[in-house]
Amino acid sequence: MKEIYEKWHKYAKKRETKALIELYAEDAVLESPLVPILINKDSGILRGKTEILAFLNEGTRRRPNELVRWYRTGKYFITGDVLVWEYPRQTPDGEQVDILELMEIRNGLIVNHRIYWGWFGTQMLIKSALENK
Template sequence: MCGNTDAEIRHIYEQWHACVLQRDLDGVMALYDDDAILETPLILAVLKDHDRGVLKGKTAIGSFFAAGLRDAGNGLGRWYRTGTFFSNGRQLTWEYPRETPDGDQVDLVEVMDIERGLIRHHRVYWGWVGFLTLAPALNSRANKAR
């Protein structure tokens, strides 16, 4: 796997965030490789017919984002970040910290493997505030499965 240019990495970093804020599904999906993988526990809360927090392929990932971007009341919409990101030319990482100038928000770490200027594998790690936000939806899902 060869490295990406600094411009390609910065493009993903800036555009992914901007497109999510603008609820621009086409813009978000343009950043993903056709065979991309997305891993996040939010999949279980958003897509009721999935039993794993892993989606494979742009179509499945697009369905997840379409559903998630439609739900403005999901409590996940503050999206403050510091502007700091880390990359080695192949992997891009940044944080949405819990503590913000306006109080607590859902705390996430985004980790993306980038190939040919596109997201190939995207993993989202949740902090304790994020976990507490997800817990009711996941608990409700577990109770319905019984």
């Protein structure tokens, strides 16, 4: 679990999508409110590594965003097969997109990944969705 916590952050921050997708099971599910915005899909649910990789690649392509600072407190929580951590809104250098990452891990791979956005990040999503109508 700790390895997923460390590697996922490292690969995502460095835009290493090929390494990042290897952390996922073949039939993994990813849910994020960013899915419809980035890949023009009605649902926020992606199934399988092919769909997830397309999302990761598009998200990487659309960065940088000054509100993605990648700050974490170093605290994470594990219970059973669930791993949770937060990118809090408030950082030592100002505000960032506030996200909670929740992953179910089986056999060392992510099988279910849900990304929850806080109020600050949600405002950014709403603005982006309205601009792209």
